[in-house]
Amino acid sequence: MRLIFKMALFLLPALAEAQLSHVDSLKAAFENVTDGPLKFKAASNVYFYYQELNRDSALFYTEQQLMIAGRQHNKIAEGVALVSKSYQLMGLGRYAESLKCLQQAFVIAEDKSNEKNERWDYFLTRFDGNSRLLLLSYTHHMYALLMLSTENLEQQILHFKIAGQIAKEINYLPRIQLAYLNLGQSYLDAKMPDSALYFEKQAEQTALQADDKNFTVALARAYLGTVQMHMGDIYKALSNDSMSLNYYYRSLQTTTANNNRTSLSRVCLRLSKYYIERGNKDSALYYSLKNLAILKTLGLVAGNETNLGLGYENVYLSYKLNNQFDSAFKYQGLALVTKDSLANVRIKNLAEFQKLTYSEQLRLQNVEKEKVVYQDKVRTYFLLAGIGVLLLLAIIFYRNNRQKHKAKIKIEQAYDNLKATQQQLIQSEKMASLGELTAGIAHEIQNPLNFVNNFSEVNSELIGEMKDELAKGNIDEAKTIANDIDENEQKIIFHGKRADAIVKGMLQHSRSSSGVKEPTDINALADEYLRLAYHGLRAKDKSFNATMKTDFDESIGKINIIPQDIGRVILNLITNAFYAAPLPPEGGFKNPQIKHEPTVWVSTKKVGDKVLISVRDNGPGIPQKILDKIFQPFFTTKPTGQGTGLGLSLSYDIVKAHGGELKVETKEGEGTTFIIQLPVN
């Protein structure tokens, strides 16, 4: 990033005079004079000498001033010393400490009671007006410079203007000129070169008013060097290079004459950059080395323009331009190291300053009390706002939760309804298959009843006959009749049990599954349900007819199953088979001449540790596209109202629950075989 050239120059009226004196005599005067206004004045003289020459020495003399002011209880003197100290700290990049000094100075300058202080000669230029206001102008100006150093354009313009305004009120020309001078630079930074030029010209004009009475000509010349440098900067910004260079040279002469080394350094920097850009080797090297020499006498400086790293860099660039690579390399290294360490220092300084400016801004909100009240208010508002937000959040969460809860209840209700409906459907499927059964059962039950009733009647007739024969003494005949009675009685018992079994079977089927596995003769079960299914269908549909063929593996024995559940599966498969067997395949029978004989085969077979129960029909087969759907609940090919679509689904679940498999093999036009595969144990 290109560095912004904006380190302000703060020049005090004493500079030229101080330069004229010999520093040793000034120091001697300071040492010898008695404590009081004169010693303060002597300290000021030495300070002003070092002000732009050596910051550490300058800083030492501001400390001396502070001690004198403290001992003598002169607040204005203390304020002036604090502002001077802040300038030196600022020059060393110690912005936070600089700001602290200014804060103290502001407190002193704003306190009117300090006007009662004994009048001292605070500045080298004689001033008979309000010293406190002069201090206030001085402090605002310094604060503006600090804002400039820390890159706060808005604040610097504001405070330069305030400083200039106060200086005008008390008619102190040196401060008016400095305000204009710096405002010019600030407007240049704000990219308003026309305004900048206006203020620099004002500064120049003010300098022309110098009449040695309250603004010495020598001092005016010292400021002039800086004004000229700023003019050079403005013309550079206006792309007028010849004017720019002209002013830089004028500034070089003026600052050299007045021994303003800070400004001299900055002018040299500008000139070296100017020549590096234009490839003028000798001039570039000359000014960059001169700049470096001055910077070294100023001490380690972390400003953004009076910066040792920047000085090294320009020297490096100049040597490179001169093809003196050894030296270039040396200074490149120095530039990197110094810039890096100075950048770190500057970042640290700025960070500390930022912390402090925050509290300074709070201070500027005015009195401590108001601040506390304000903070309390703010805290209260924040607290209230926080509570409000929390309440809002709570309400939102509560509503959310309620809605979720409601939704949950709704979902649960829907789920319960669904479950209930499902249960109803399962029950209706049971009932549907029961309905299919009932007709068969009715028939099946009437047959045994027929025998029970009639054999009973026959028996009572036979008993009458037997009695007659006995009365006649025909013992043999009576015995024959008795044998018949016995035979009939066996029939009665047999058919009574048969009816009982049918009724029990019906009940078992309609009942929910007992869920208890018991050893079951799978062949008998299959046969029973085959007959029931057949008769059921025949009862419903008189025209229904199909051939039944069975092939039972008698070696199976009993297997452990829940009989009513597996019975239900067998019944379902057989009913389906009877339904499918008479149906023509898609597109009709291939040869209408050959009569289609609907047939259902039921067979059992033991294979290893498994029992297979197959139900086969010679119906049209199941189309491939619906084959994967047949075990899905509610899938049916029957017309609406005739099938629940649960038969195969339930069958599948029942077989699975037995640890078995329900498989289907089908071939379109030839038929379908369902195979129940159950484990033997």
Add this chain to the structure above:
Amino acid sequence: MKILVVDDEHDVQVLFEQRFRKEIRDKEMEFVFAFSGEEALIYLNQNQHEAVLILSDINMPGMSGLELLRHIKEKHHEPPPVVMMITAYGDKENYDTAMRLGADDFLAKPLEFNVLKEKLKAIK
């Protein structure tokens, strides 16, 4: 009088023999049994004009009683024998179908043998 009884229940034979023991003993009636429609047709084809009365169950595996009835009434057998249908399903639909196909009578299970005897005697 020769009566052909058709039913898939084998015990029907014992029952009829017991119920009509007097008639059988007195040679008033002679019973022949077939346990399916097919079997009945075979018997009828082999023994033309022997059976004057056929008692048939309706619900049987294979050929049903109604199919047998249609066979008897539509084909062969001149003069057609008397056919009485016996069924566990005494509903109107069954009855109507049987009558439409030319059944001479319709009886419901369990059989009232006294009623049956009356009817048989009336035919004789």
